[in-house]
Amino acid sequence: MPYLNSSSPAAGLMPARYTVQLTQGSRQFHAVRQAIGNGAKVLVVDTRYSRAGGQIESYAKAHGVPVIDYDYLTIGGTPEYYVGFDSLKIGVLLGQGLVSCVSAWKVKHPRVIVMRGASDDYNSALYAEGYDAVLARHFSAGWKDVSNPPGTWDPLVARSEFKQQYAAHKKINAAHKKINAALIPNDENARPIITYLRHLGTKAWTFPATGLDATLTALQRILAGYQCGTVYKPIHLEAQAAAALAMYVWAGVKRPASLVNWSVTDPQTNRPVPSVLLTPEWVTRQNMKSTTIKDGFVKQPVLCDGYTAACSADGIGSASG
Numbered sequence: 001m002p003y004l005n006s007s008s009p010a011a012g013l014m015p016a017r018y019t020v021q022l023t024q025g026s027r028q029f030h031a032v033r034q035a036i037g038n039g040a041k042v043l044v045v046d047t048r049y050s051r052a053g054g055q056i057e058s059y060a061k062a063h064g065v066p067v068i069d070y071d072y073l074t075i076g077g078t079p080e081y082y083v084g085f086d087s088l089k090i091g092v093l094l095g096q097g098l099v100s101c102v103s104a105w106k107v108k109h110p111r112v113i114v115m116r117g118a119s120d121d122y123n124s125a126l127y128a129e130g131y132d133a134v135l136a137r138h139f140s141a142g143w144k145d146v147s148n149p150p151g152t153w154d155p156l157v158a159r160s161e162f163k164q165q166y167a168a169h170k171k172i173n174a175a176h177k178k179i180n181a182a183l184i185p186n187d188e189n190a191r192p193i194i195t196y197l198r199h200l201g202t203k204a205w206t207f208p209a210t211g212l213d214a215t216l217t218a219l220q221r222i223l224a225g226y227q228c229g230t231v232y233k234p235i236h237l238e239a240q241a242a243a244a245l246a247m248y249v250w251a252g253v254k255r256p257a258s259l260v261n262w263s264v265t266d267p268q269t270n271r272p273v274p275s276v277l278l279t280p281e282w283v284t285r286q287n288m289k290s291t292t293i294k295d296g297f298v299k300q301p302v303l304c305d306g307y308t309a310a311c312s313a314d315g316i317g318s319a320s321g
């Protein structure tokens with residue numbers, strides 16, 4: 001959880017003094033109290049779950065310190081602004097990515113398991129709204145919606161959910177034997193699921209699966225043909241936007257038009273929250289070089305270590321650069 005701390009005026013929007021502090025979990029509330037006690041004027045709060053975020057924002061509001069929610073909107077909270085990626089668009093990209101992969105990998109009679117994120121995460125609901133809208137058209141045209149587990153952001157729980165459903169739908173009949181595609185909402189949940197499939201002998205380019213976050217191992221799974229693609233969030237742009245917005249807030253500028261481009265609605269309070277929404281990208285073998293590598297999000301030699309042939313075939317280069 002970053003916070004911006006300023007103690008005196010300065011030229012333009014740059015505070016005379018600012019501090020970035022990163023904390024996680026139960027330490028966040030303690031860090032907030034300490035930051036406000038030390039004179040923090042703006043908080044940029046990154047809390048995945050709304051219960052912790054709500055406590056932080058109530059305390060900040062009581063002390064007159066505005067809060068910018070970062071990456072996750074605190075449901076029922078009191079943020080001044082929200083900075084993040086367009087979660088609905090992320091869901092659409094996940095759905096479109098699976099559709100395109102099913103076609104490219106020539107999967108006949110797609111039987112899809114739709115995995116979900118944690119139910120108490122605001123972003124999960126928006127992801128689902130996006131990919132459900134895309135997949136609904138295909139389910140009505142012949143695809144089979146096999147299973148929709150409850151959802152989690154715990155990779156081991158996700159693996160357990162998948163294993164149970166995969167076993168339950170292992171064989172329906174001679175033409176439609178088992179689940180053969182998966183909408184998975186992030187790379188970390190995809191990792192143990194794909195590992196499980198590989199242990200069962202699933203071959204490359206046969207079982208489409210999606211992901212989010214462009215992790216190194218996900219990009220390598222894409223190169224190897226075990227994951228269709230991943231939604232990439234250029235987080236350097238998100239961090240820059242949050243820092244710039246915090247400076248505006250510190251300077252007393254309300255809703256700067258050069259940054260604030262949207263408004264999201266808190267589903268609990270129905271309150272519109274002025275927002276900076278950034279655009280995610282769908283990354284595959286074909287555009288990895290022009291996105292994640294170009295941005296320095298991953299290093300080409302590290303990515304290609306052990307995947308030299310795939311990197312060369314896709315024009316990415318060798319492990320040595």
